[in-house]
Amino acid sequence: MRGTVEGFTHGPVIPVLAFLAACVGAALGLRCGIRSLRTHRSFKAGRLALGALSIGCGIWTMHYVAMTGFTVVEAPLSHDKPYTLAALAVAVVMAGVGLFIVGYRGATRMALITGGTLTGLGIASTHYLGMAGIRFRGHFTYETPLVILSVLIAATAATAALRAALSARVLLSGLGAGVMMAVAVTGMHYTGMAALGVHLHPTAPGPTSGHLPSD
Numbered sequence: 001m002r003g004t005v006e007g008f009t010h011g012p013v014i015p016v017l018a019f020l021a022a023c024v025g026a027a028l029g030l031r032c033g034i035r036s037l038r039t040h041r042s043f044k045a046g047r048l049a050l051g052a053l054s055i056g057c058g059i060w061t062m063h064y065v066a067m068t069g070f071t072v073v074e075a076p077l078s079h080d081k082p083y084t085l086a087a088l089a090v091a092v093v094m095a096g097v098g099l100f101i102v103g104y105r106g107a108t109r110m111a112l113i114t115g116g117t118l119t120g121l122g123i124a125s126t127h128y129l130g131m132a133g134i135r136f137r138g139h140f141t142y143e144t145p146l147v148i149l150s151v152l153i154a155a156t157a158a159t160a161a162l163r164a165a166l167s168a169r170v171l172l173s174g175l176g177a178g179v180m181m182a183v184a185v186t187g188m189h190y191t192g193m194a195a196l197g198v199h200l201h202p203t204a205p206g207p208t209s210g211h212l213p214s215d
Contacts, residue, residue, distance in 0.1 A: 003138060003198035004073040007190075014069035015186070018062045022185040025058015027178025029095065030165040036103045048103045049096065055181065056092030059123050062185045063087070063130050072198050075136040083133025087126045094122020098162070107166040116159025123154040123185050127192050138200040146195030150188045157184030 008014065032051030036044045064084075071077065098119035105111035127150075131140060157180055165177035 001200045001202060003075060003200045005196065005198055006071045006073060007069065007193055009069045009071050011069075014066060015190075018066035018189075019182055019186050021065050022058045022062035022182035023178050025054050025056075025061065026161065026181030026185070027175055029053075029055030029058065029099070030161065030177050030181065033099050033103060033162075034165055036099075044103060045100075048099045051099050052092055052096030055095040055099070055119075056088065056122070058182075059091040059095065059126050059185050060088045062182070063127055063189060066186070066189055067130070070193070072136060072138070072200075074200055075138060078135045079130075080133040080135055083129055087129040087133070090129060091122055091126040094125065095119050098122070098158070102162055102166065107163065112159055112163050112166075116162050117155045119158040119162070120151065120153075120155030120184060120188070123158065123188050124151045124192070127189055131192075131196075137202070138198060141197040141199060142192075143195040143197070146191060150191035150195065153191055154184050154188035157181070157187060160184075 029051040032047045032054065036047035036051070098115035098117075101118070102111050102115040105115075134140075161177050161181035161184060164180055
């Protein structure tokens, strides 16, 4: 039995708030990354770690703010705490790996591609871990082409954001890079949600979790 999905229960206000959360986290984090390039080596790691924390928290916050607008009409939803915390850890760690690569290697083509791809994978992993932690009487399925597209959107936009941030010379350019990173996060999220299918188990004895099989 297929469930009825409502992705925008509270209207456009939730996607806007989610996007703004991603913007703030990304702008602050990328600003730390920019400053690390002009910082003495002994302080570089600290600035990059702070940047990773900011970007990771922005990714995680965007996802869970956006999910307040997601409901399955026929079933109440809850979130598993270990998955929720794991999603936050993955977001921070993967953003950190991407920033550290670019921070220590500089704005080389390979560093940007590697750093952006890993950051994009972190965005996608945060999303799908969060979805796997949703508990309800049923399970999720995903359309594989849209899942792949969502990951490509995250990786491409994150790479572009890192490149824009490192070439920024003024504050407005840095803010533009933050907006690009927010596009990576929100674009990935809503593309991933478009891939979602909900199957209910009316006779199930208890809540089951979402998972990632393909239709």
